[in-house]
Structures are given as structure tokens and as C-alpha cells.
Amino acid sequence: MLKTEGIKETLAQVVSDRKKEPSPGRRFAECCAEKGLDAAVEYDVTITDSLTSSRRKPRYPARNAFKAIDLSRDPRQFYWHESAPGADDAPIEGAEVRRELASHFHKSPIPELLTTTAWVQVPPGMWEDPETFESFINYRLIVRLCTAENYTIISGEGGLLNIPGIERMTTQGPFTSTILRACNEVEQMGGTADGLIINPVDYYRAMGTGRLMADLEENGVFIVRTRLVEPGTAIVGDFGHGAQLFDAGRSVIRFAEPPAGTFAEPGPAVMAEIYERVVVNLPTNFFVVSV
Template sequence: MAIPGPSEVKRTLADVVADRKTQMSPGGRFVEAYQKDGLDAAVEFDVTITDSVSSHRRKPRYPTRNMFKIVNLSAEDRRFYYHETTARPDDPEVPHGRERRELANHFHMSPVPELLTTTAWVQLPDGLWEDPVAFEAFINSRLVLRLSTAENYTILCGETGLLGMPGVTRLTSKAPFSSTILAACDEVEQMGCTADGLVLNPVDYYRYLETSQLIDTLERNGVFIVRTRLVEPGTALVGDFGHGAELFDAGRSTIRFAEAPAGTFSEPGIAVKAEIYERVVLNLPFTFFLVTL
């Protein structure tokens, strides 16, 4: 068997960050466009710019998109996706179905759904455009990060967000464990999958840091943890994000000057809008649990 060369080895997050440092940032591209076109500046990107968000903090905080298998529809000609449902009450038993529940699942195929637009806005402080370096930093640090927060909303709470999807089960019992999170992890594995992700509110994240070793235990066991205000305190989403869901991504983005809708800001000013296009689907909905903590 041939040993894979360096270009074939999956890159680490550190490699990705290093690569991004060699590329012009979204803010840099937009500043260039402004210097050429003024307030008519508009940039079309052939990537989803929230994928450029990486944490340089000593304490990382990652966006929800990082939990998913991402399908770039601009590079991959996908028309359909598969999904499964669990056995119906009147289904006949299948061999070994009691100890391997997934053997009784039903298989389905659906067309890739229409993608949703996620939008974020910022207002430029007067005169910031006179300093290209500060202008670039503002777009990268405020607009793109606001877009990442808006993306979290689309993925979790929007009209097709995970928290409201059919098939995501509410779990309130922690038996036989000390935590409903661990009970949900076990339920996922009883279906032949692995709970590899946890989304919870920061107040619960820090409560667990204060009162138990649960967060450390989960992270040491490979569970990717996202903390976000968009999950109600006292609840958490547990699931197999790597195999149980897909994030369909248009692989393109835009940044442009635009007139913000009434009520977007508390005062008038020059506004910049960023947009991305994506949608999450569940392949294995029975591997996701909204737990009561």
C-alpha cells in the first residue's frame, strides 16, 4: 500500500489557519473593491466566508458550522440526500433487531432542498474607510463574525433549524447516568452511531465547569462542544453531527454596500451587508436529542 504524500494527508485546523494567513481576507477583498468603486463596491466570493472564521483566542470558541459534514454544492453535483427513519410499531421483527436497532430502519431519498439566505449587517463608523487597515479589520472582525452568529441562528433556530426539526427527540431522563447529556450519548450509541457534538448555552457550560468534571470528560472523549446563546438555558443539543446530518453550502458569499431595512439600526449611517446560502438536513434524525439538563 502506498504511503499518502503530504498533499493527501488531511490538514489539521492549524494548517487551515496557516493557509488562510496567506490568502486575502474577506475584509481585504472588500477594501480593494471600495478603493476602486466607492459606495458601489460589491464582492462575490467563491467560498462561504464564515468558513474563514477561526479562533485566535487562547480560549477557542467555534461556530456551529464546524460540527457538520459540509457539502459544497458549487463543487459537488448533488441532487439528492439519504435519510432514515426508525421501525414502525407494526413492522415485523428483523433478525438481530433488538440488539442492533438500526437494522429495522427504513431508508429514504429526498431532493437537496432550496438553500436559505443568511444575512448580517454593520454600519461603518464615519471616516473608517480612510484607513484601509482599520477598514479591513472592521469587516473581518465585526461583519464576518456577525454573519457567523446569524449562521448559528439559521442552523439552530431558523425556519429549518435543528432545534425545531421533526425527529429530534426531547430527553428528560438521565437514568442510569448522573446527566441527561450522558444518557443522550448512550442513546445515540444504542443506534449504532456516536455522539460527537454538544451545543449548549454558555450559562450551562460555565455551571458545569463550576460544579462538575463533565465538560472536561466529554472533551477528552472527543465530543466537540459549541456554546451559544441560541440554545435555551437548561437545555442542550446532543447528536452525531459527523454522520447524522449534512450542511448543504452554496460555496459562495457576497459583501456589498446596501440600504438596510427600516429598524435594522438605531440611527442612519452607511451600511454593509454580507450574505451566505446554506441549509442543514438530517440524515439520521434519531441520533439527535434535545435534553433537559
């Protein structure tokens, strides 16, 4: 069996590691105490991956479904990917059972990373209370950045829903759910459907009518609940081996002038930015399903 490298063994280890470092909000609050409204902090990490939640019921961001590649520490020129055979391709021996044998191999340059930005308006004087200001940066600004990041990863310009080669599945076939049919199709391609991105309304409808969500989770499927997929739609795929999240490994938080229309009234504002992009190595191992 292949040994998995570089993955934390337990959530407790992740929490322990992160507690050793000051939070992004703490660093920004300290900078603000020194520089006031000129405060700006550059981080050598992607800050949406720097906080842990204290919620008893976790809700994971989309980035957690992917293997993230920090290009600042692991620079690369290219990534590999495959595509389905064309209608006029010559038959490949064995492909009637092992479908992936007929796929075409490609390499492409790492695409330009996309900027994800979030804003909050700071109530005047909040920065005079460092503990409260730290919490506000961590759990309002960065939480909003996580939501914006979900948009980038799922439905934005370079998001999963806009990547060529991912098929749509609208009928359940011989299964009780399109989600289960898609899981089977991924395995028929030689992969494993280890991730599901679904709108909360569909998650809770499924929970209220049977055990599908519980069965998927118990079977090792990592479920992301997010508004960033339309109700009635879900993404099923081999997130572990079939896609990657390329990440700049840097972020910034600073006071700035927001674009017109960002807030209803004037006031001091703080922005945060990260830089990343999803690529799909095995588009044949992903499906957008109607649920």
C-alpha cells in the same frame, strides 16, 4: 478502518492555507478604495469559514460541528436519510440489539438553501483607513454573520431544533446527566455522539460543579457554546455521520440600504450574505436534552 477524505489534518494546516489568501475584509476594503459606497464583492467561498480566530480560548461556530458539502464544487441531486420504525412495523430479526436494522431508508431532493444575512453600520470615513476597515469587516460583520448562521443552523426555519424525528430527552435515567444518557443512546443506535451544542450558562454551570465538560472534550466530543439554544437545553448527536451542512460555496459583501428598524439612526451600512441548510441523515442519532 475507513479513511477520512478531505478533512484537514491539523488546525495549523487550516490556518496556513487561509493565510495564503487575502481575507474577505481585505478584498472588500480594496474594492471600496476603488468604488467607494458602490463597493460589492462576490466570493466563491462561504466567508464564515474563511477566518481563523486569534483567541487563546476558542469558541467554535455551529458549522464546525458538521461535514460541510460545497454544492458549487460537489453538486448533488439528493441526500439519503433514515427514519425510526413505525409502531405497526413487522419485527426485524436482530433489531432488539442492533436497533438501526429496523430503520427505514429514504432519499430526498436537496432542499432549497436558506439565506443568512448580517448588517453593520460603518462609521463615516472608516474606509479611508484600509487596515482598520479590513479588521472591521472581518471581525464585526463576519462575526455577526457567524452568529446569524448559528441561528439558521440551530433554531431557524430549517435548524436542528425544527427538524422532525429528533427526540426530546428530559430525564437522566441511570446516568448522572441527560447528556451522558443521550451519548449512550446514540451508541445504542450504532452511532457515536461526537458533538454537543450547549448554552454558555449551562456549560459554565457544569464546569463549576464537576468535570462533565472536561470529560466530554477529553473523550472527543466537539462542544459548541452558543446562545442560540435556550438555557436548560442542549443538542447531542452524531454530527460526523448523522447530519450534513449543504453550502452554496458563495457569499457577497456590499454596501446596501438596510431594512427599516435595523439601526437606530441613518448611516452607510454594509451587508453580508451566505446560503446554506442543514439536513439530518440519522435523526434517531440526535437528541434535544434538558440539562
